[in-house]
Structures are given as structure tokens and as C-alpha cells.
Amino acid sequence: MATIELKHIRKEYGNDIAIEDLNLDIKDGEFVTLVGPSGCGKSTTIETIAGLTKPTSGTVSIGDRDVTRLPPKDRGIAMVFQNIALFPHKDVYDNISFGLQLRKFDEEEIDKRVEKAADTVQLNGMLDRMPSEMSGGQRQRVAIARAIVRQPDAFLMDEPLANLDAELRVHMRTQLQRIHDELDTTIVYVTHDQAQAMTMSDRIAVIDDGDLQQFAPPLECYNKPANLFVAGFIGSPAMNFIEGTLTADGFESDAGYIDVDFDTSTMDAAVGQEVVLGVRPEHVLPSESATGDVTAQIDTYTDVTEPMGKEIFVYLVTDQSATVDMEDPSASGQLLMSVGPAVDVGENDPLSVVFDKSNLHLFDADNETALAHGLSEPATVDTSEDTPASADD
Amino acid sequence: MSQSTQPETDGTDDETGGIFTNWVDSAIANPKKVYRAMFATVAIFFLFTTLFPLYWLTMIAFSDGSRVSEGVGLLPTGFDPSSFIEIFQQVPFHLYMFNSLVFATLTTIFVLLIASLAGYAFGRLQFRGKRPMMLAVLVISFFPPAAFFIPLFQLFNQQISFLGITPPELYSTPGGVVIPLSAVFLPLAIFILTTFYGQIPDGLEDAARIEGTTRLGALFRVIIPLSAPGVATAGILTFIAVYNEFFFSFLMTGAAAQDWAPIVDGIISYRSQFQVRYDLMAAASIVAVLPVATLVVIAQEKIVSGLTSGALKE
Numbered sequence: 001m002a003t004i005e006l007k008h009i010r011k012e013y014g015n016d017i018a019i020e021d022l023n024l025d026i027k028d029g030e031f032v033t034l035v036g037p038s039g040c041g042k043s044t045t046i047e048t049i050a051g052l053t054k055p056t057s058g059t060v061s062i063g064d065r066d067v068t069r070l071p072p073k074d075r076g077i078a079m080v081f082q083n084i085a086l087f088p089h090k091d092v093y094d095n096i097s098f099g100l101q102l103r104k105f106d107e108e109e110i111d112k113r114v115e116k117a118a119d120t121v122q123l124n125g126m127l128d129r130m131p132s133e134m135s136g137g138q139r140q141r142v143a144i145a146r147a148i149v150r151q152p153d154a155f156l157m158d159e160p161l162a163n164l165d166a167e168l169r170v171h172m173r174t175q176l177q178r179i180h181d182e183l184d185t186t187i188v189y190v191t192h193d194q195a196q197a198m199t200m201s202d203r204i205a206v207i208d209d210g211d212l213q214q215f216a217p218p219l220e221c222y223n224k225p226a227n228l229f230v231a232g233f234i235g236s237p238a239m240n241f242i243e244g245t246l247t248a249d250g251f252e253s254d255a256g257y258i259d260v261d262f263d264t265s266t267m268d269a270a271v272g273q274e275v276v277l278g279v280r281p282e283h284v285l286p287s288e289s290a291t292g293d294v295t296a297q298i299d300t301y302t303d304v305t306e307p308m309g310k311e312i313f314v315y316l317v318t319d320q321s322a323t324v325d326m327e328d329p330s331a332s333g334q335l336l337m338s339v340g341p342a343v344d345v346g347e348n349d350p351l352s353v354v355f356d357k358s359n360l361h362l363f364d365a366d367n368e369t370a371l372a373h374g375l376s377e378p379a380t381v382d383t384s385e386d387t388p389a390s391a392d393d
Numbered sequence: 394m395s396q397s398t399q400p401e402t403d404g405t406d407d408e409t410g411g412i413f414t415n416w417v418d419s420a421i422a423n424p425k426k427v428y429r430a431m432f433a434t435v436a437i438f439f440l441f442t443t444l445f446p447l448y449w450l451t452m453i454a455f456s457d458g459s460r461v462s463e464g465v466g467l468l469p470t471g472f473d474p475s476s477f478i479e480i481f482q483q484v485p486f487h488l489y490m491f492n493s494l495v496f497a498t499l500t501t502i503f504v505l506l507i508a509s510l511a512g513y514a515f516g517r518l519q520f521r522g523k524r525p526m527m528l529a530v531l532v533i534s535f536f537p538p539a540a541f542f543i544p545l546f547q548l549f550n551q552q553i554s555f556l557g558i559t560p561p562e563l564y565s566t567p568g569g570v571v572i573p574l575s576a577v578f579l580p581l582a583i584f585i586l587t588t589f590y591g592q593i594p595d596g597l598e599d600a601a602r603i604e605g606t607t608r609l610g611a612l613f614r615v616i617i618p619l620s621a622p623g624v625a626t627a628g629i630l631t632f633i634a635v636y637n638e639f640f641f642s643f644l645m646t647g648a649a650a651q652d653w654a655p656i657v658d659g660i661i662s663y664r665s666q667f668q669v670r671y672d673l674m675a676a677a678s679i680v681a682v683l684p685v686a687t688l689v690v691i692a693q694e695k696i697v698s699g700l701t702s703g704a705l706k707e
Contacts, residue, residue, distance in 0.1 A: 085596035
């Protein structure tokens, strides 16, 4: 068990900068997820912690030790890989005990530890199988057993569930959380799947373009995204963004179909400044059923509906004649609304909606940082149940 | 089309054609038959050209030594299997074989060790000047080994001092053969192993390093075992080539077994001033083939098992 600290990590590959001045301070026993789109530098970050990649500059500390110059084997870490990386020429027992054998543990101790690790991941009775005789999920459990058997200071997991099918992934997700509860070891987990990040972690580090965007508990990232990128990346379906200008008494959208009144005096922004209003689909409410502090009615037409079972995604357009720009749907006045299954919506019907003012987000359009979260007290909803964002795949 | 005409032609065959006409007609109806026949012809031809010399060698070996000069046909002239014992009585042939085996074994170990390190670097690391270096290795393999011979012979025999250091006399020692032959056979082994090591997924090496090996440890514990077919191929090619090698092993050693003379010296020594014992030469050649033949049979099983285990299906 140990803390992990990254200080001013910078990694260049030739002329490309993979990570630019990354600072992370991971607490002892914490489950931290590095999340971001492909190529954002999250894998490079975890490889830097593991020692598989040497940073161009900066220091890595595990526990109280500066491990920046240490080879992977001396860092006291274990890693689970995306491609599982079991040694195909060794059976399960030898795979799990490989690290212990290299460290010259005596046989009794190895036996005992392998037994216990196999027990933890429910692999008893399979120790003499070869990896090629096992299913994907079983192999992944062997890989996890191989990691926990050495009782390392920290686990590093690089997209360990990415190669599994959806059902197994959800199952293994719970398993991993259980193992974390049981072992109480620091875990650094890399994924591009924000659902895994939301459900498993104590804190999420959202990374984009080699930069740390936000490092906070999942719900804080969800409710108070630090900037436009985090707001758009965390949450599924993604947040609606409406470009506009800050006026003396609130927000006015560029497209002209929506105004929100609020007190701008406390805000660190000048009137006339370009801003972006963010609203999550579940905070767009049909106006007839919404009470409380909501915005003025917005007249829209329903475009496409996607019934998901426990909720319905409704694509709204403010102007039926306008064609929706596929690249940037919000700019052309498309809004995504998520309503409960009880709400009756058809396609191509007029529908007036309001935004829940307490859950609006305002961002600076220039530097993309958040200006405000929640522009008033919470609104209440009569009929439909206000479902939280889906964390499913 | 041919199906419908078949009964008709069959009918006419019975009246007019002999065996050959019948066969041609049925081959037209069923072209696969032609391919099978061609395969058989070519296969028999190759088998004959490769195996017949061995057969004839065996016939000479079993002939009566005093009657070999009468000529040996498809059967031995006379019958005298004692040649296989006499070869060890006339000269210490087993010592000559031992010498050749030592050269082959040492060279193979050397080559596999160095080529493994080179193959790891070329196959798995990214570094500046990788391509030029690989090309340089390739270019070196273009030189005929004889081109190196005279300077090496002088170096090993006359101990030319270099920067005040005089090398030990390597003439008539295994070193005089093993060192130049290792250099000659390295490029091929490097290229084979580079390909094989390059195909091992990075994740496996990373996993080994995290689990507690160094890069070198990962090479020996994970990458080489998983590349067993490649290592076996490179090893066998080197072993056979060195065992069969004539030029360096003959010229860099003396003529007597205790001077590290190879098999070929042993075989030549059955030729005396007054007679040439072809039957002994033939018997010695057959005995000399046995170790390599055994090795290939054993290793081939290893290669096949390595290929079929589907080790890298990830």
C-alpha cells in the first residue's frame, strides 16, 4: 500500500508531446481512474508509473521512494494489461507464481499465496490449465491473480476490461471493486470508458491532450465539470452545449431561441462575453410537467426518439426546416432530452421544454473553463421521474 | 460437360484404346489425376536424386574392400560389413567426429547467444541507425568466407601483434574454426531471430518486466521460449552448416585428430600410398551423417510442436 505521486511529468516522443506537465497525487488505498479519449496520454501516464516508459522530465514517487530511475521490477507494483499478456508457454500456476519464483520465495510460501490468489478470483482447480484452454474472462482473472499474488504496493490496470464482451465487463467491474475493497490497495486504472470510470473510482483524473483537465470524485466531475471538455466527456449521453453571450440579466443564445435569466453580478465574467451554456439531457424538462425554478419555455419539435426502456432520449430541434450539422449538432439548435418512460412523446410533434436552472452550467467560450454551476435553487418535477445519468455502456 | 461425354468415351475405349489411351481419356475427364501424376513424378525424381547417392554409398560400404575396384552396382560387390568396425581401428575416427561436433556445438552456442541479443535489439527496440546497421550485417554476409581466410590464417598462425597485444595462437585449436565460422553464420541467424522476436507482443515483455525480470531476463524467460521454432531453425542451420563445413575446419587445423582435425581429415586418411579404401571412406561417411540426422529428427519434432501449440493466439 502506498501513495503515488507524479510531479511535473513530461513525455515527448520525438517531436510529439504525449504528456505535458502532469501532476497527480494519489492517496494510499485510493482507486483512481485515468480517463480520456484515445491518444490523450493516459496509457503513457500509467506506463510512466510502471516504469515501462521513462519520462522526459519530472519525478514519480511510490510511497516515500523516488522511483523515476528504477526499473519496473523494483517499483513494487503489479500491472494488468489490456491484452491480458499471460505467458502462453506457462500454465496458470506458473503464470501466477512467475513473479514469486523470480524473487526466490520458498515453495511452500508460493503454494500458499497462489492458492489464496486463485481463491480470490475464483480460479480453484484450474491451476494446471494452459492459457490457451481458457475463456477470455478466465484469462483476465488469471492476470488479476498474477497481480495480487505478489501483494504489491499498488496495482496498475491498463484497460483491463476492454477486450471482454459487454456482459462479462460489467461482471468483472464488480469483481474488481470487490477485490479493491478486500485488499485496500492503491489502484490506478486506465480506461476510455467513462462508465467504468464513474462506477469504480474514488477519484477520476480526466486527461485530454496530455493535460490533466480535472481530478475529482466522479460525481463532482459530473455535477461540477471544471471545463467544457470534462462536461462533454463525462456523462452519457453527452451534455448539450449552447453558444451565446452573457448579458446584463443572464444568457442569450446566438441562435436566438433561448434566454436564461440569472444574476450575473457575482460571476467572474464581463457582460458581452462569449459563453457556452451546458445542460445535461436529463435537465431538459417538458414544460407542462416542470415546476420550480426553470427557464422560460423553449418551443421545439421532437425529431427522433430513442426509447431505452427506463428512459427515452428525445432529439429536439428548434427549427424544423434547418438541417442538423452532424459535426456539431448543438450549434444548429439540436437539443437532446432524456425523459422517464412514462412521458408520452411522438416524433415530429411540437413540444415546449424548459431547463432546470439549478443544473445549468456556464463556461467561458474562450478558455473553456467553468464560470458557474447551477444558476438557481433546484427545480422539481411533477410527473416524470428525474433519472440520473445512465452509467451503462 | 465432360460428365455427359464420359460414358461414350468409356465405351469407345474398350474397343480401340490400350491402357495409355484409357488413362489419357480419364485424365481429360478428371484433370486432378494429371496433377497427382505430375506430383508423383517430380517427387520420385527428387527422392531418387537425393537418396540414390546415399544408397550407393551404403552399397560401397558393405562391399568387400579388396573387390571395390571391380566396380559396385546396385548391390554390394561381395559382402563385408566389417568396414564399419575397421574405420575405428585404422584411425581414431571417433576423435575426428568429436572434433567436428565440438566445432558445430560451440559455434551454434556462440551464434545463438549473440544473434539472440542482436535479434532482440533489431526486432524489439527502436533506435537511430537501426536500418543501416541491419544492412551492414547483410552486406557482411555477402562476402565469400574465403576472402577472410588469408588474413585470419596469418593472425591465428603467426600471432601478429596489434597495439602491443599479441593474440594467443589459435591455429589447430577449436577457436581457430569456431570464431571465423561464428562470424560467417551470424547474419543468417540474426535475421531469423529478428523476425521471430519482433513478433512477440510487447505486452508479454512488459508483463515479464513488471513481474520482476530485467529486459535480458524477459528475453531469456519469455521471448526465447516463445520463439522456440525460430531458435531451433537458426540453431539447426548453423549446426549442420558448421558440421559440414570444409574450408575453415580443414585449413585452420592440423591433419591429426589430436590437432583438432575434422571428419574430412579422418576420411582422407583411409587413402594410403598404395591403396584407397573406398569401402572405409563410404562407411565413415555414413557414420558421420548419423549425429546430424538424429539431431534433425529430434529437433523437427520440437519445431512442429512449437508451431502447433498456437502459443501466441492472443
